[in-house]
Amino acid sequence: MEIEYFCRPEDGLRLTDEWLAKRLAFYDEIGLQKEKLHVLDIPDGERAHYSQKTYDIEYDFPFGQQELEGVAYRGDYDLGKHKEHSGKPLEYFDEQTKERFIPHVVEPSAGCDRTILALICEAFDEEDLTKEGGKQDIRTVMRFKPTIAPIKAAILPLLKNKPELVEKAKEVKTLLQPFMNVFYDETAAIGRRYRRQDEIGTPYCIAIDFETMGLEEGKEDLKDTVTIRHRDSMEQERVAISDLLPWLLERIH
Secondary structure, three states: OEOOEEEOHHHHHHHHHHHHHHHHHHHHHHOOOHHHEEEEEOOOOOOOOOOOEEEEEEEEEOOEEEEEEEEEEEEOHHHHHHHHHHOOOOOEEEOOOOEEEOOEEEEEEEOHHHHHHHHHHHHEEEEEOOOOOOOOOEEEEEOOOOOOOOOOEEEEEOOOOOHHHHHHHHHHHHHHOOOOOEEEOOOOOHHHHHHHHHHHOOOEEEEEOOOOOOOOOOOHHHOOEEEEEEOOOOOEEEEEHHHHHHHHHHHHO
16 A cells, blocks of 8 residues: 655655554554554665665554555655656646745655454454353453444344334344445354354444333333343343434444
8 A cells, every 4th residue: 555645845854643543543553553553663774775764664463563564765866767658748837936846745654464464463352251250251352443344233133033123123223234344144042142242343232122012011112122132241222213323423434
């Protein structure tokens, strides 16, 4: 993933530092811990021959510190070589200052595959939920930030043999699907379905239950609400279906 950012010669070093800051902010936004990111200022003699300044951004993978990205100030090497070998004028004319100059280039160059690998390493967790009595229970969970989780919400009717629950669940799916990636699942017990979503990093599970339909005695006020289960804490809360879309959009963006 590369950017060729053209600039005035006198701005190159400053913009290289600005691009470094922007790229570090990007990694923070997608969920990589700042403490696991390291910036190497590559010294003279170790940079590429065309580079006047290079920063490497590295990440603490489980197998060691490895490069994610280089941010290099390439000077006028690129357009200068094109001009030399093509014989064509490649100067930029500045209408305001009436100057002509060969633009310089700042190039952030990141590895897409290794960034995805870093996100998977960052998100993966095995949580010990050993119960009283010593029965071992390990929960595998991918703690992706909601902004980058492949699936934002799972819609789960409590029981698949209750047509009214299934119908309402599919209505909720239809409500959300135009705005985000959602997953519908009606197979197996609800707890097992929660765990499936934990393993792929879905941040929110939406259960359609008897309270949603107003069928739970003494809880008629919960009609047209759903149970939202949070992936990371496993805590649950009730949200009205009418508020569900803005509730999710606020959190996944």
